[in-house]
Amino acid sequence: MTRLRQLYPQLLALGVVLLLIGLISPGFFSVTVQNGRLYGSLIDVGVRVAPVALLAVGMTLVIATKGIDLSVGAVMAITGAIAATLVADGHPVPVVLLVALSLGLVCGLWNGVLVAFLDIQPIIATLILMVAGRGIAQLITGGVILTFNDPAFSFLGSGAVMGVPTPILIWLAMGLVVGLLVRRTALGLLIEAVGINRRASMLVGVRARFLILATYAISGLCAAMAGMIVTADIHGADANNAGLWLELDAILAVVIGGTSLAGGRFSITASLIGALIIQSLNTGILISGWPPEFNLIVKAVVIVAILTLQSPAVAEELGVLRDLLRRKGAKP
């Protein structure tokens, strides 16, 4: 997969963020086992990051094809609503999973068809579902916050396997499966080719339309999974607030991970680290005892700092600087 060296900037940023939080609240790194389950702030980061991490996996592929998926938050609300409705009606968990995942897939395919076959700009094509999706979710729940009590389904959000909380396992597994799928086959390379130059890739025989459709479908699946985790976690579906603005966090995670919004080279691992950075910031601000009003400001400042360092303009400047230094070093 991605070479470790290419992940240095993201790993460094994550390390700095974690270190700063550790300095402010020393208890941050302590992990204990209670009732056969891991507990601690670090574990909490891993659990809370699950929705954004899952979305980031799908979003990375979409962005690599030079697209964007604004609808993932709304898809989370839709799938969460349908899952809650089915669970509340007493349907068994496998049925619920199957229906919700298929619905996510359908949403993804809808976006994919609009982008790949009708050639509609991704940002607009997915805006449709982003705007209408919450209305559809409200339609499913009947405008109320549906609650349910089903230990089997709640396991997705609050259970643990061998002491590790389920959400962590789910996002790690999804990242691993999709990562292996695109990097152990030629798929990843082809997706990058489509993102860099769709016409050229089509001319050499890449089935660009199909690939683009597939990336949106995967994004829809990831959103469905994220929606179910959130629903299982809060034991209910809130069509208004489930996944609200998470599409923006997911896009940020991908951008922090170094995948360009202009498409091309991507790294799922880096996006996952990006998601971890965002979540560490959230958790860190929360447990450091700062007033929550600072949350958004700190987040904005850190993000601007990271993005500025990665921006093409600064990268050029740094490149020039590096060349100058090298030349100076070579002279004597």
Add this chain to the structure above:
Amino acid sequence: MIRARHLPFLATVLIFVLAYALCVLQFPNMLSFRVLGNLLTDNAFLGIAAVGMTFVILSGGIDLSMGSVIAFTSVLVAVLVRAGVHPALAFALALMVSTGFGALMGLTIHALKMPAFVVTLAGMFLARGAAFLLSTDSVPISHDFIKLLKGLFIRLPDKGKLSFLAILMLLAFVIGVILAHRTRFGANVYAIGGSEQSAELMGVPLRKTMVQLYAFSGFMAGLAGLAYTLYTSAGYSLATVGVELDAIAAVVVGGTLLTGGSGLVLGTLFGVLIQGLIQTYIVFDGTLSSWWTKIVIGLLLFAFIVLQRLILLVSERRAAIRSAAGG
């Protein structure tokens, strides 16, 4: 002759008139200056914001910070007035801050060569966070000057009122139309939206235009914030979440291409009015939930996007035929 690129605009106007006629058929009371006046007043802040958004989208960019800037200016004004500052001074200060904020985002987008999407997203967090810092509670405003402004209106027939807010929004659209079609700035924005590279080669000052553009959009967001403050008589940092999406939807339904370079400011007015009309219909009906608004707007968005694709395809084919005949 009707130009093909004005077809989306004409379609929007037609849809608005047809939809209004259908509403009136069902509820004859909707055909009154009172309803029309309220339609304008209730959507004033959205309309003002949408003018700014139209320019940004015409340039091929996007401004996601709008809803947050609206909330920020309304909280800023409320806090300043509470501290004893005269509202007029508070208004001026708020507009200066929002314009400066927009200009800074424009400069960042240009200087760092980063997508407008990402920069204005960070701006969205920043403005919302700044609003939280000022106050997390809803801050009520009561001042004679505010009451005076709220009391201003032009009387229309049968108890209708064209309120100060409605006039402000219509004024914003007039300014927008003049800026877009009668000034160099407007021409530059259209040129950048058509092709940034060509515009630069033709001598359009990119940096200056980008800064002006986002400053204008920030100014309009600030003005929308003032309108919102007048409308609700309060400043609340959690208000107007997602208004930027409504504004984008209004712009697209109004016939502006999201890729930039093509569209009319006046179309946005009808985009806003269509959204308002759906809400008014839901209020009149009484049994439908307000989330139908979202679904209908989504469907409209879809219809318009497909319409624009078709027009583009037809005009491309026509151009191809013409060039084939010429060559």
